[in-house]
Amino acid sequence: MYKLYWSPGSAAMAPHAILEDIGVPYELIRLDTAKGEQHSSDYLKLNPHGRVPTLVYDGEWVVYEATAICLFLTERHPEVGLAPNLGSRDRAPFLQWMAYLTNTVQEALMHRWQSEQFIDGVDHQAELKRKAEQRLAGMFRFIDEHLAKSGPYLCGARLYACDYYAVMLARWTLALTRPAQTNPHVNRLIRAVLERPGYARMLKAEEIEQPV
DSSP states (O other), X not given: OEEEEEOTTSTTHHHHHHHHHHTOOEEEEEOXXXXXXXXXXXXXXXXXXXXXXXXXXXXXXXXXXHHHHHHHHHHHOGGGOSSOXXXXXXXXXXXXXXXXXXXXXXXXXXXXXOGGGTOOSHHHHHHHHHHHXXXXXXXXXXXXXXHHHHOSBTTBSSOOHHHXXXXXXXXXXXXXXXXXXXXXXXXXXXXXHHTSHHHHHHHHHHTOOOOO
């Protein structure tokens, strides 16, 4: 039914975990991004931006951008409960968090890890990385304060796909001066997500770990 193009530890983590939770048949197609396989002519026909993940459904529907894939999967499989129903009080904050995580937090992470794509010059890139780390520390502090007040999950009492997405992004901060998990309530969220069987199976399948 589904094919997910992925690489280990990439933005495919959240969609991959959701597929595991859904429990329907799917195929993983690994791309070696270090070798540039995401820029092959065949893959660019699916995703013209040459990035992972990309989801193919029933051999003809193609969805790229990790957030879009997460929303697509959760809406096609409401029985899994990873997105609030239309009309639910959680619906607006769920959409808000998905947008914030991908448009704000993930963008800052890209500035930190892929600075050469945004600015030329080693000195300018170093400054962009420094500023990105500073911004990210503030963002995860903001998330931590929100969880302390309104948690234990981003939307309150129930875990949704936005929590998977946040924990995926938290993993990308492991090598930073102030990793996300040093915030106590973010750390609690990470631990809760790691206990989810689907997320745990995703980590095992991708052969990666998520320290806390």
